[in-house]
Amino acid sequence: MSLKVFELPLSAYVQKVKIALYEKGIPFDRVFIDPSEKGDGLEYQEFVLASPRREVPVLTDGATRLADSTVILEYLDERYPSPRLLPEAADERARVRMLEEMMDTEYEAVNWGISEVKVYERAPDEQAAKLLIRASLQLQRLWNRLERELEGRHWMNGREFGRGDVVVYPHIAGSQGLGYPLSDRHPRLMDWEKRVAGRSSVKRVLNESAEFLRGKRLEQGDEPPDGVRQYRDHRLEWMMKTGGADIIVEGLLRGTICFAQEYE
Ligand SMILES: N[C@@H](CCC(=O)N[C@@H](CS)C(=O)NCC(=O)O)C(=O)O
Known part of the structure; x- marks a missing residue:
């Protein structure tokens, strides 16, 4: 069974994983997921099983399901070592x-x-x-x-x-x-x-x-996008320390900011 990457193409975390796969010449299928929208299909269920926080990227390789770009890059280098992407020393x-x-x-x-x-x-x-x-x-x-x-x-x-x-x-x-x-x-x-x-x-x-x-x-069109944006750790810290604490509070009140999904 071929590898699948569940992705949102603009995500830098997703891009890390896809560049590594292309460099290694490993074929994979791309599955588009919008993590801010709850889905109900089989592919969405597979995505949530791999990533309880509902974050992309997710990589599936047969029965192996992985979330988090750093974990995925470590796995790819160990499972498909040629060419190795980490330096030797x-x-x-x-x-x-x-x-x-x-x-x-x-x-x-x-x-x-x-x-x-x-x-x-x-x-x-x-x-x-x-x-x-x-x-x-x-x-x-x-x-x-x-x-x-x-x-x-x-x-x-x-x-x-x-x-x-x-x-x-x-x-x-x-x-x-x-x-x-x-x-x-x-x-x-x-x-x-x-x-x-x-x-x-x-x-x-x-x-x-x-x-x-x-x-x-x-x-x-020309309107700013109206999506719900997921805040966490360093993103929250940035907004707080850089002078945007009220943006967080307003976003929470209006429902345009969320935190990671709670486990079901
Ligand atoms: N630590 C994770 C972070 C991944 C991440 O933040 N993904 C974002 C997209 S850039 C996401 O899926 N957020 C969930 C959402 O937007 O609801 C990784 O390295 O893969």
């Missing part, structure tokens, strides 16, 4: 895992906050401007950190392309999509970004995401 592996943790928590929270303001229009003008200034400074600092990571390294992963690149790129692409491109203040990072964007695995994932976005734009 223990200290380099640890460095790459730290990078992944930073990108999935600290960095993702900034992109999340920006999308709350720019795409979902959840802050009035003056507050929106303040939040975006803070976000832009935070991105500059994160990019400084990533620029240092490329000192003496061709790839985030080291000499070869690998996990370090797979886990950083989707979040950088996310910032670009939200209107925060890299500049020549981060020359190594800019070069690296172009090299990664040129890989066929990455182009494929970006095309799938652009295709999804085209469909959404047609559906929604």
Whole structure:
């Protein structure tokens, strides 16, 4: 039985998993899931069994059902080791895992906050401007950190392309999509970004995401999307510390913000 990825194409966590699968040349079926909407079909049930918090990505491989992009990437490298995406040396592996943790928590929270303001229009003008200034400074600092990571390294992963690149790129692409491109203040990072964007695995994932976005734009016209957005840990922390505590309270009162589903 072939592998399945339950996905929302815009999710950076989903993109990590699909880039890894394409790099490894492992065929898989894509199953579209909108985690904010309760489904009732067999595929939705399979999704919930794998991911009680109802978060994408989910990977199924025969009887194996997995949620969480980091867990999935670990599994793929152990189950399908060729080509291996983690570097060989223990200290380099640890460095790459730290990078992944930073990108999935600290960095993702900034992109999340920006999308709350720019795409979902959840802050009035003056507050929106303040939040975006803070976000832009935070991105500059994160990019400084990533620029240092490329000192003496061709790839985030080291000499070869690998996990370090797979886990950083989707979040950088996310910032670009939200209107925060890299500049020549981060020359190594800019070069690296172009090299990664040129890989066929990455182009494929970006095309799938652009295709999804085209469909959404047609559906929604010019109105901001009205979906319910899931807050948790670092996303909550970002909104609270950056000056948007009232956005959370208002979203909870209006039902446009939720937390992970409780187990059934
Ligand atoms: N720790 C998880 C996080 C995955 C995640 O946050 N997924 C989001 C999409 S970006 C989701 O499915 N949220 C549920 C919702 O929006 O209702 C991972 O690394 O896979």
